Amino acid sequence: MAAVSSDLATAFFGLARRHTAVALNLRASILAVARRRTPVSICARGYAVGPKPAVVAGPGRLAISTRSRAHARRFAASAAATDEGSDLLTKIPPDDRIPATIITGFLGSGKTTLLNHILTADHGKRIAVIENEYGEVDIDGSLVAAKAAGAEDIIMLNNGCLCCTVRGDLVRMISELVSKKKGNFDHIVIETTGLANPAPIIQTFYAEDQIFNDVKLDGVVTLVDAKHAGFHLDEKKPRGVVNEAVEQIAYADRIIVNKIDLVGESDVSSLIQRIKNINSMAYLKRAEYGKVDLDYVLGVGGFDLERFLSFSYLLSKHHSHSHAHDHTHDPGVSSVSIVCEGNLDLNKANMWLGTLLIERSDDIYRMKGLLSVDGMPERFVFQGVHDIFQGSPDRLWGAEEPRVNKIVFIGKNLNAEELEKGFKSCLL
Numbered sequence: 001m002a003a004v005s006s007d008l009a010t011a012f013f014g015l016a017r018r019h020t021a022v023a024l025n026l027r028a029s030i031l032a033v034a035r036r037r038t039p040v041s042i043c044a045r046g047y048a049v050g051p052k053p054a055v056v057a058g059p060g061r062l063a064i065s066t067r068s069r070a071h072a073r074r075f076a077a078s079a080a081a082t083d084e085g086s087d088l089l090t091k092i093p094p095d096d097r098i099p100a101t102i103i104t105g106f107l108g109s110g111k112t113t114l115l116n117h118i119l120t121a122d123h124g125k126r127i128a129v130i131e132n133e134y135g136e137v138d139i140d141g142s143l144v145a146a147k148a149a150g151a152e153d154i155i156m157l158n159n160g161c162l163c164c165t166v167r168g169d170l171v172r173m174i175s176e177l178v179s180k181k182k183g184n185f186d187h188i189v190i191e192t193t194g195l196a197n198p199a200p201i202i203q204t205f206y207a208e209d210q211i212f213n214d215v216k217l218d219g220v221v222t223l224v225d226a227k228h229a230g231f232h233l234d235e236k237k238p239r240g241v242v243n244e245a246v247e248q249i250a251y252a253d254r255i256i257v258n259k260i261d262l263v264g265e266s267d268v269s270s271l272i273q274r275i276k277n278i279n280s281m282a283y284l285k286r287a288e289y290g291k292v293d294l295d296y297v298l299g300v301g302g303f304d305l306e307r308f309l310s311f312s313y314l315l316s317k318h319h320s321h322s323h324a325h326d327h328t329h330d331p332g333v334s335s336v337s338i339v340c341e342g343n344l345d346l347n348k349a350n351m352w353l354g355t356l357l358i359e360r361s362d363d364i365y366r367m368k369g370l371l372s373v374d375g376m377p378e379r380f381v382f383q384g385v386h387d388i389f390q391g392s393p394d395r396l397w398g399a400e401e402p403r404v405n406k407i408v409f410i411g412k413n414l415n416a417e418e419l420e421k422g423f424k425s426c427l428l
């Protein structure tokens, strides 16, 4: 394990005693946000898409060295970023940013069908749609239920794939939507191409000021074609090339196993088992023609710590003793969950999480956790997407409530035993 300053503790848990700037083996320093009961988000490295490494204040809740609302949510950390007791603000604006949902899924899995279901359903939301099609000809756009059906705006992105060539266009489009049409829509839905890797799209929501300040990522919805998914999941890719079908499942907050009318029950069950091995964190529903309740896909708060409690439900099926799941040394994408009763030593937990964030952020696609930290009366909830980390104290632990820690990792090359050992070494 690399040496990580335990001062990073403050950045994760907002609890440690010191307020000093922390120099890590990062391109940026991470500001110690001491003794705050407010959410903290950290981007440990710069993004390919972002101009600078950034430390991000939680959505609308932590303001640091702020001159504008933009800075209230994010500021760039530089090596000499902060002094003791820098001008931390305690006044926290409400998070009134526009929610955005990413609909992804392999080619033909039913994304446009789901989008039409959303647009034609009676939910009272005014939706702006960004439709990304790989190719010059706009076919999906014409398949999307007309504006009359409820979309405030349908914008096509036809000249490439959102996750690579046209990411800048996405930023521009969202910015334009916000600047010209704010107030005319309540939600943005982005349909990716079937070959998109969701990670860079997710990161765009954090790395780009223009988006981050006005729009929040609500959730990633992944359609899985019950008939063909197995084939795509099996597909061997050349070294260094991602299997998009796997990635799309790995990043999902909500999974829809679609087209179940085309296969038998045993095929659906084994596919679901496979999906759960990749991502045990997401909710999953079966569907025909994308017909799911709309609150399953809109307003899910998958990236909102305040609505993160559903995560405990997700793990409640686990017993309260310590155990980690899944495949040891699996080079593919899998999930590992750890459920373990006990209190964590703050500094040790920070060292461990900090090291994972720094060293393993390429491999760890998503992580979510609910922790019991020694001396902290509240539960601490966190989640991360690669090198982005958000964490905040949540409600108080109940007097009789067992203090059970729950963590899920989703990513590549996850070693369940090693992760569990690392976690346990942080317990008091």
Ligand SMILES: Nc1nc2c(ncn2[C@@H]2O[C@H](COP(=O)(O)OP(=O)(O)OP(=O)(O)O)[C@@H](O)[C@H]2O)c(=O)[nH]1
Residues within 6 Å of the ligand: 105, 106, 107, 108, 109, 110, 111, 112, 113, 114, 140, 193, 194, 258, 259, 260, 261, 262, 287, 288, 289, 290
């Ligand atoms: N049998 C069956 N067909 C479906 C279902 N859902 C969608 N389809 C059909 O599958 C085809 C592809 O659906 P789309 O919604 O266009 O899929 P997509 O993911 O948007 O496709 P791409 O944009 O090419 O990636 C269409 O002909 C749909 O009518 C389903 O549940 N069952």
